[in-house]
Amino acid sequence: MAARVSAMPLASEERFRPNQFRHAASITTPGAYRDGRWHTFEPKAPVERTLLGRVFRLRPGLTFTPYANPTACNAHCSFCSEELLRIDADRLTAKRTIVDYDRYFAALDRAWRELAGFTMGLSLSGLEATSEPEWLLRLIDLMSAHPELFAERVLYSNGSGLATDRRLVTALGRGRFDRVELSRAHFDEKRNHRIMRFDLAQPIRRRAVFEETVGALRESGLEVRLVCILNDEGVSTIDEVERFLDDAARLGVERVVFRELSALGEIYRENRETRWIARHRASVRALMERVLPTERGAAEVENVCRDGWALEGVTAGYYYYNEVYRRGAIEVVLEGSSYVAHRDAVESGVLQKLVFHSSMELCGDWVPNAQVIGCYG
Numbered sequence: 001m002a003a004r005v006s007a008m009p010l011a012s013e014e015r016f017r018p019n020q021f022r023h024a025a026s027i028t029t030p031g032a033y034r035d036g037r038w039h040t041f042e043p044k045a046p047v048e049r050t051l052l053g054r055v056f057r058l059r060p061g062l063t064f065t066p067y068a069n070p071t072a073c074n075a076h077c078s079f080c081s082e083e084l085l086r087i088d089a090d091r092l093t094a095k096r097t098i099v100d101y102d103r104y105f106a107a108l109d110r111a112w113r114e115l116a117g118f119t120m121g122l123s124l125s126g127l128e129a130t131s132e133p134e135w136l137l138r139l140i141d142l143m144s145a146h147p148e149l150f151a152e153r154v155l156y157s158n159g160s161g162l163a164t165d166r167r168l169v170t171a172l173g174r175g176r177f178d179r180v181e182l183s184r185a186h187f188d189e190k191r192n193h194r195i196m197r198f199d200l201a202q203p204i205r206r207r208a209v210f211e212e213t214v215g216a217l218r219e220s221g222l223e224v225r226l227v228c229i230l231n232d233e234g235v236s237t238i239d240e241v242e243r244f245l246d247d248a249a250r251l252g253v254e255r256v257v258f259r260e261l262s263a264l265g266e267i268y269r270e271n272r273e274t275r276w277i278a279r280h281r282a283s284v285r286a287l288m289e290r291v292l293p294t295e296r297g298a299a300e301v302e303n304v305c306r307d308g309w310a311l312e313g314v315t316a317g318y319y320y321y322n323e324v325y326r327r328g329a330i331e332v333v334l335e336g337s338s339y340v341a342h343r344d345a346v347e348s349g350v351l352q353k354l355v356f357h358s359s360m361e362l363c364g365d366w367v368p369n370a371q372v373i374g375c376y377g
């Protein structure tokens with residue numbers, strides 16, 4: 001059934017609270033949110049914590065990322081954000097793999113002890129966390145020594161290690177992971193490979209193995225979310241989105257995210273990845289307009305969702321904006337984000353994010369020489 005919303009001017013004081021989900025019934029102007037995007041978010045008040053002897057202000061509910069870097073990545077995505085060097089960065093964490101696991105995990109344990117009592121989300125990303133099973137198994141063991149630290153636990157993965165070592169699937173359950181977000185640019189393995197460029201020895205590059213891996217995760221009780229980066233070599237049109245959703249539905253997947261490549265502004269050095277992103281970017285805003293057209297500037301229009309789609313709500317964070325729809329059994333998220341908004345937020349004097357780099361330095365940024373708290377090694 002088509003969802004109906006009527007367009008009214010957005011009250012200027014209307015803002016998102018942290019983690020707030022605005023239900024479709026309360027949304028009168030999705031177009032106004034689309035235009036406001038990263039300016040619609042009103043953050044929670046910071047709290048003070050002493051870390052390595054200095055006082056820092058932290059945003060409650062932030063996520064902690066142990067930068068997964070046990071090996072170089074076994075894929076080589078054309079758009080890889082880990083290859084993007086910000087102008088103020090002097091190095092990439094991606095280039096320094098974790099060598100001494102004993103020292104690394106002792107340091108991570110020290111950081112987590114200092115953060116005890118400050119509840120966070122665990123966002124396991126960086127390069128590929130499953131590329132070296134022993135690293136992930138040790139990380140999950142260490143998490144069990146800090147059972148209260150993480151309210152939510154999410155693994156972002158290309159699925160490679162989950163396909164070849166089922167111990168990892170079991171361990172994620174043991175580690176109380178809430179979900180796995182699996183990236184896939186296309187269900188057609190040739191088209192996917194053209195974009196994700198897995199090492200040829202990685203079975204996950206084959207469609208059948210990818211589908212079996214999704215099945216194994218689901219059977220183990222883990223929620224699986226598929227993440228498809230929009231680009232004009234893979235999925236970019238509404239027809240391709242719907243084909244992707246039909247394939248996902250066959251696998252029993254209940255959530256799919258279509259994400260536009262993050263806005264880069266002028267804050268990155270030009271390289272192969274920035275050039276690819278500029279050439280192949282596909283607009284999520286254009287897709288939103290195909291799913292739920294809006295008439296900008298009109299005082300009173302009715303917007304009707306595309307057949308088979310229904311708006312569930314919208315949500316925003318400090319650098320992203322989402323519209324959430326339902327199409328059949330699948331919840332579909334259309335997402336846009338801005339690394340410029342992210343950079344501005346992390347420079348605000350309040351830590352919005354914690355990244356534990358492979359150098360054992362804890363930072364409030366993905367850039368290892370920015371927002372440095374200190375080294376726990």
Ligand code: SF4
Binds near residue numbers: 073074077079126127
């Ligand atoms: S899987 Fe992730 S880290 Fe690896 S190349 Fe692709 S985007 Fe980069």
